[in-house]
Amino acid sequence: MRERGAEAVVSRETYMGRDAVRKRRVPKGYRHPDLDASLNSRRMRNEARLLRDARSAGVRTPIVYDVDPRDASIVMEAIPGRSLKKTIDSMGRDAESLCESLGESIGLLHSAGMTHGDPTTSNAIVNGASVWLIDFSMGIPAAGIEDMGVDVHLLERAMASAHPDAPWAFEAAMRGYGRTMADSAKVIDKVTEIRSRARYT
Numbered sequence: 001m002r003e004r005g006a007e008a009v010v011s012r013e014t015y016m017g018r019d020a021v022r023k024r025r026v027p028k029g030y031r032h033p034d035l036d037a038s039l040n041s042r043r044m045r046n047e048a049r050l051l052r053d054a055r056s057a058g059v060r061t062p063i064v065y066d067v068d069p070r071d072a073s074i075v076m077e078a079i080p081g082r083s084l085k086k087t088i089d090s091m092g093r094d095a096e097s098l099c100e101s102l103g104e105s106i107g108l109l110h111s112a113g114m115t116h117g118d119p120t121t122s123n124a125i126v127n128g129a130s131v132w133l134i135d136f137s138m139g140i141p142a143a144g145i146e147d148m149g150v151d152v153h154l155l156e157r158a159m160a161s162a163h164p165d166a167p168w169a170f171e172a173a174m175r176g177y178g179r180t181m182a183d184s185a186k187v188i189d190k191v192t193e194i195r196s197r198a199r200y201t
């Protein structure tokens with residue numbers, strides 16, 4: 001099952017003189033310590049790898065400076081700015097092109113065969129006119145069309161719940177998505193299927 005938030009601790013530090021963020025997975029009390037350590041270390045490595053591969057695919061993600069398997073932490077570039085969620089809340093429809101950029105980034109990811117896993121407007125940081133993606137811990141490195149459909153469906157639901165008065169936000173994201181994802185029609189068919197499945201179960 002997907003495990004949600006509140007288990008990562010993010011703190012600021014400097015790495016070789018640069019502003020950095022350390023993301024560490026805190027142990028879960030109810031899991032066996034050995035299982036916990038191996039799960040945390042696997043997810044940390046998954047996240048570090050996706051941050052790097054997404055960046056190679058042209059998506060703006062923080063540079064990974066270091067990984068430390070001992071405490072399952074990643075040290076990465078600190079991205080200045082505020083979340084796309086807060087940006088939409090304060091700018092309203094002026095944030096439409098930023099939503100398109102978010103969709104373009106997800107399309108680039110999918111074109112390169114990966115998913116984000118938790119595509120929300122809280123996991124996107126706006127810096128100037130650019131959108132950066134963070135928080136790849138649930139991402140899939142070798143994703144199929146079904147996984148991509150789930151990713152888009154998650155984005156749709158996240159936007160509907162975070163921005164109930166901004167239906168244009170998801171529409172803008174899908175315009176961007178279609179520009180960078182060649183197989184977008186197949187994925188959108190999957191999304192339709194997932195939506196109707198969700199309705200009847």
Ligand SMILES: Nc1ncnc2c1ncn2[C@@H]1O[C@H](COP(=O)(O)OP(=O)(O)OP(=O)(O)O)[C@@H](O)[C@H]1O
Nearest residue numbers: 005006007008010021062076077078079134135137
């Ligand atoms: N590279 C970064 N630069 C700037 N801020 C960051 C960066 N990474 C994380 N943050 C801040 O820390 C918050 C939490 O980080 P993140 O979204 O990666 O973890 P999470 O949602 O707590 O964890 P997870 O879903 O992996 O359990 C972000 O919403 C953001 O405000």
Ligand SMILES: [Mg+2]
Nearest residue numbers: 122123134135
């Ligand atoms: Mg997050």
